[in-house]
Amino acid sequence: MISYQQVTKRYGKSPTPAVNNLSFTVNPGEIVGFLGPNGAGKTTTIKMTVGLTRPDSGHVLVNDIDVQKNPLAVKQIIGYVPDSPEPFGRLTGREYIRFMADVFKVSKEERERRIPELLARFDLEDAFNDKLSGYSRGMKQKVTIIGSLIHNPDVWILDEPMVGLDPKSSHTLKETMRQHCDTGKVVLFSTHVLEVAERLCDRVLIINHGQLLASGTIDELRQQKGGGDSSLESLFLELTAQ
Amino acid sequence: MTLRMFITLVRLTGNTSARGGRLGRGRIGTWATYLIVLLAFMPLAYSLYRASDELYAILASIHQASAEIGMSVVIAQLFSLFYGLLAAVSIAFFATDLDKFISLPIPPWMILTARFVSLWISQLIISLPLIGPAFAAYGVHQRSVGVWVSLVLMYIIVSVVPLLIAFIVSILLMRVTNVGSARDKIRYVSGFAVIIAYIAIRLIGRSQAFRQYGTPGALATLLTKPDGLLHQIGRYFPPSVWEAKAVTSPSLSGGLTNWAWSILFTAALAIALLFLANTLFLRGYIGSGEVSRRGAPLRGSHVSGVTKNTLGPPPFKEAGATADQALSVPPNSAYALPARALGRTLFATEVLQFFRSPTFTLRAFSSIITMLVVMIFTASKSMSSVNVGSYLAEFSIGAACLMTMLGSFNLVAGTSFTREGARFYYVKSLPIPIREWVRAKWLLADLISLLPAIVIVILEATFSIPWPAVALSAVLGVLGFHALNGVMLWMDMQSPVLDWTNEQQAIRGLRVLIFIWGSMALSGALIALTIWLRAGLHLSDTLLYVIMLLVFAIGNVLSTWLVRANAERLLQAVE
Incomplete structure (x- = not known):
């Protein structure tokens, strides 16, 4: 479970906070899509969750552990896919995955089980011995995804994960996200692809100017906006235009 | 317009725009550090x-x-x-x-x-x-x-x-x-x-x-x-x-x-x-x-039993699929390299990343190799006419100072976090204790610094310097470069340049000059201290060694404190 409690973050002396008094919870067994225009505060919220930046006020709790108080314990249960994958270019895919498995203290048996499965799933077996610097953008994204899943994290956080993926890989990723969530884990991801959010998410959060504008299932959002069968796109445009 | 575009290109190549932005956002402390070092x-x-x-x-x-x-x-x-x-x-x-x-x-x-x-x-x-x-x-x-x-x-x-x-x-x-x-x-x-x-x-x-x-x-x-x-x-x-x-x-x-x-x-x-x-x-x-960059493919044995055909149907929510339909791929040990302790894996990754980056490796070794070869050449011509025996303590302490200086010429410690570039943020998101990360980087810097020290020790032995003097200079040298590497690591943690787009940008600029000249100045000061202790105070060899050992040990304590006390705070502040 991830719980954001009145979280505020301001960069430098900027008059507008990047995230402003944000509060919401993501429950186990839930896929939550984080939507919002560019600069809305999605990535900042995610960065605060994975310990890359610290909130000015408020708390982020992951499985009831405060990220600020015990960042290492939180990072141990999180799998994180950044918006622009920057894996270790001079390592091969095999060396990188080994590094990630070592960092997350994955057992030998678990490695032997999970690595072939994930490689097959994301179609990376043939490139496994190549250096990551030679990978395409999509391949880097896929190897980062595999690295983030190597320890079967309780909380899987993905920032714009579909960018750079081909349709098949994108499909596989959505399928993997659903499977991960079905085992009682948390999946939180940001996206600009509303169709993905509409089809995949149990719940969507719409954020703008660092504030939460709406939260709920697509049907709940429709009802909040007076019913009808409006698409998520029209709901999104309506909410973020205000 | 053309001139403006040209200036923009120069700034982008030198990464000066990013540094200007940092200064503008109140990195005065960093510049004050540079100023103090320059004054020194x-x-x-x-x-x-x-x-x-x-x-x-x-x-x-x-x-x-x-x-x-x-x-x-x-x-x-x-x-x-x-x-x-x-x-x-x-x-x-x-x-x-x-x-x-x-x-x-x-x-x-x-x-x-x-x-x-x-x-x-x-x-x-x-x-x-x-x-x-x-x-x-x-x-x-x-x-x-x-x-x-x-x-x-x-x-x-x-x-x-x-x-x-x-x-x-x-x-x-x-x-x-x-x-x-x-x-x-x-x-x-x-x-x-x-x-x-x-x-x-x-x-x-x-x-x-x-x-x-x-x-x-x-x-x-x-x-x-x-x-x-x-x-x-x-x-x-x-x-x-x-x-x-x-x-x-x-x-x-x-x-x-x-x-x-x-x-x-x-x-x-x-x-x-x-x-x-x-x-x-x-x-x-x-x-x-236009040339393929692919490396060696996996061998057939690596992928036996693993095919895309083993994948099940896409278990989408609306298709009514559940987690039971997860992939069924048999375990395969060929994919999984053995597990290592965190410290070991961090150090191994540091080593691999460093030695596979020609820009960093060549920069680290070029000045060391050049100086060592020229030094050996000069020494081989002049040492026969020098009576080392009369200046044994000065000679071995001087050799230690040389090890200290050459040990920092490689710039490995001084660019430890800068070399990470944008990857820094990714590593920071992983459950890696900062002290372990810093330790791996310090160890790599010491490892590279060891090379010129070994060559100098061999040279000393070649010139028939008694082994106790060689051993003492080796101990002092290791203490010296270890301390200096710590200081340079700390300086790099102050404001790592992470927004470079080509590796050259990570190892150029004012900081590099400060590291090189700083190590020369420090070594010079230590040699001057040795000469003063000997010529000015007429200390015996033993007392001279004891005092210098003390000086080098204090340097290590200070350097270790500097890194330990500040690493967590400095690296957490990089957002």
Whole structure:
């Protein structure tokens, strides 16, 4: 479970906070899509969750552990896919995955089980011995995804994960996200692809100017906006235009 | 508009826009640190000036004052050519950010010229300590505004010719080699070839330049000729002589002519570079990118039993699928390398990343190898005539100071986090304790610093230094470079430059100069302390060793405290 409690973050002396008094919870067994225009505060919220930046006020709790108080314990249960994958270019895919498995203290048996499965799933077996610097953008994204899943994290956080993926890989990723969530884990991801959010998410959060504008299932959002069968796109445009 | 675009390109190549932004956001503390460190160099700078001043007096007494300018010009140009070749190959040939510019409607000559100017600016900083003292000594004695103007102009243009040559060579290399699949190997081979050539030029130049002047009569003839020494120093590369004489000759009796020759030669090279930039640069770059970069494929045994056909149907929510339909792929040990402890895996990854990055590796080893070889060559010629026995303690402590200095020349500690670049944030998101991360980086820096220390110890042993003195110098040396690496690590943590787009940007700039000169200043101070303790206080060998051991140990305690107390805070603050 991830719980954001009145979280505020301001960069430098900027008059507008990047995230402003944000509060919401993501429950186990839930896929939550984080939507919002560019600069809305999605990535900042995610960065605060994975310990890359610290909130000015408020708390982020992951499985009831405060990220600020015990960042290492939180990072141990999180799998994180950044918006622009920057894996270790001079390592091969095999060396990188080994590094990630070592960092997350994955057992030998678990490695032997999970690595072939994930490689097959994301179609990376043939490139496994190549250096990551030679990978395409999509391949880097896929190897980062595999690295983030190597320890079967309780909380899987993905920032714009579909960018750079081909349709098949994108499909596989959505399928993997659903499977991960079905085992009682948390999946939180940001996206600009509303169709993905509409089809995949149990719940969507719409954020703008660092504030939460709406939260709920697509049907709940429709009802909040007076019913009808409006698409998520029209709901999104309506909410973020205000 | 064109000029503005050009300036933007130069700033992007040098990464100056990002640094300017940092300063603007209140990184005054960082600059204050640099200022303090620079002020600390003042005694060293003054002592270098005094040495140059004394050399001027000697040369002036035999009417060969121009030779001092000639020597500094030759050294600066050789140095610029050496680093220019390494850097030009990296930023014009192997740069990963060239795609961004080449896809834009910017003429190739402008892209390349911007890179050239960026390198030139950085070379201005690097060559200052090489020629500054000699130029200052000459200027002070000449007492002429015209000479000072000439000296400043010469300082600005002294690196241009070697850098133009370096760029021309790299473009030609780019056109004739399609290296996509062997990029790093080619970089290593060419890099080490440049290092060997540099050493060869220095050694051959030193031993051959005055070979025919072995007899007193011939030497007297050389010294009675006007600018005889200067011509002898620069005879293998006439532009050095033109540039030196442009400064040292009076304007109407040769100065202007030499300026004209220098400018004409530089212009000819610049035109050649622009021509090559427009004709070969783009083709060479595209050609090298069209080669497959794939590494060794997996063997068949690696993938046995693992096929895409084992994948189940897409278990989408609306398709009613559940987690039970997860993939069924048999376990395969061929994919999984054995588990390692966190400390080991971090260190192993540091080592792999470092040694597979030619830019960093070559930078680390080039100055060490060059200095060591030249040192060995010099020592082999002069040591037989030196009676080490009388100065055993000074000699072994001096060797330890040399280990300390050379140990930090590699810049590994000073660029520890900067080398991570944008990856820094990714690693920071992983459950890695900062102390473990720092320890791995410090260990790598110490490992590389160990190389020159081992060579120096072998040299000491070769010169029949008693083993207790060798052992003591080794202990002091290890303590010395370990402490200095800690300080440089701390300095890098203060404000790592993470927004570089090509690796050269990570190892250039003012900080590099500070690290190199800082280590020289510290080693110089330690040697001065040794001499003072011995000559001033007349301490015995044993007491001298004890005091120096204490000094080095205190340095280690302070350095360890500096890193431990600040690492968590400094690295957490990088957002």
